[in-house]
Amino acid sequence: MNKALQIRVQRDGIVAEGEILKVDSFVNHQVDPSFLNLAGREFYARFKKAGITKILTIEASGIAIAAIAAQYFDVPFVFAKKTESLNLDPDTYETEVYSYTKGKGYQVRVAKKFLLPDDKILILDDFLARGEAALGLVRLCRQAGSSVEGIGILIEKSFQEGAGRIQQEGIPLESLVRIAGFEDGKVIFEQD
Amino acid sequence: MNKALQIRVQRDGIVAEGEILKVDSFVNHQVDPSFLNLAGREFYARFKKAGITKILTIEASGIAIAAIAAQYFDVPFVFAKKTESLNLDPDTYETEVYSYTKGKGYQVRVAKKFLLPDDKILILDDFLARGEAALGLVRLCRQAGSSVEGIGILIEKSFQEGAGRIQQEGIPLESLVRIAGFEDGKVIFEQD
Secondary structure, X not given: OOXXXXXXXXXXXXXXXXXXXXXXXXXXXXXXXXXXXXXXXXXXXXXXHHOOOEEEEEOOOHHHHHHHXXXXXXXXXXXXXXXXXXOOOOOEEEEEEEEOOOOEEEEEEEXXXXXXXXXXXXXXXXXXXXXXXXXXXXXXXXXHOOEEEEEEEEEEEOOOOHHHHHHHOOOOEEEEEEEEEEEOOEEEEOOO | OOHHHHHHHHHHOEEEOOOEEEOOOOOOOEEOHHHHHHHHHHHHHHHHHHOOOEEEEEOOHHHHHHHHHHHHHOOOEEEEEOOOOOOOOOOEEEEEEEEOOOOEEEEEEEEXXXXXXXXXXXXXXXXXXXOHHHHXXXXXXXXXXXXXXXXXXXXXXXXXXXXXXXXXXXXXXXXEEEEEEEEOOEEEEOOO
């Protein structure tokens, strides 16, 4: 676990009802690029030997994380889209992801030309809880025949099943901050 | 105009029907961080004397541009949201933006706590055409009493009215690549 990131999550994260950790002041609405720089450097330290050719994330909150991490890896990144758009190439890989926050499934898609069989993909996202979004991105890579070399997560809710589901898929997982639970409105972090 | 950026748009942009310039291989689906780094450095060169305290953009394709530019300015950025979310603070500034691509209006919103009266805002976005999104972000800033110090655009379609509408508002506009039109499926750039 990364101590500097943990301290920031502890200081500025807000615990809301329903075991929701709000990080909207520095991660997913207002964004602090220096925080994401620390995260990007740490993702690079953990995956630099994996031969990553491309980073894959999902709009919207993954984009800033991927953009800054991609600078360290010196590779392009691709963000899977949740909305249909006239500007999106019609030839896409698609899969459905269930959102427990929204209580419904939604389609995510990536233009086929941006996921290639010889790509070595690092998937990045802000949160890992049940693993729905991350595993949706894994399915898109498998449709393309791309190899998923790892999944990097900013904040893992270790008391939910996402990490276990990713391990079952045999994919290396690195979560920079791991949360064991919440108590009296405070975050309890996993011990390393 | 920035020559290196123009050359990249010329090389990798694809002109589609309806005067659409597709830059999905390096800007708004697959993203090249080295291209955005050039853009971020250029936005900084043009606005470094404006005392910017915060960058404002709109999801999704503005996020990567803002994230990388914010590193040069060493300020946080905020992205206005198009979708309602349980994770979004309910106390928001809102405005409607009309999308000609989608043929309908949509709401954009920013949590009030992230736009403050003493903020000096730089608005960044990938495209400027009719100016709907940029002017929507200006309205959010004005609701907050924040000062809009400038608008920075990656690619301006100079044959549409966005630039003129922003000038009428008295807001400094800097567009890194300016397109005069399209001819035989090719981009014609404005001459400096």
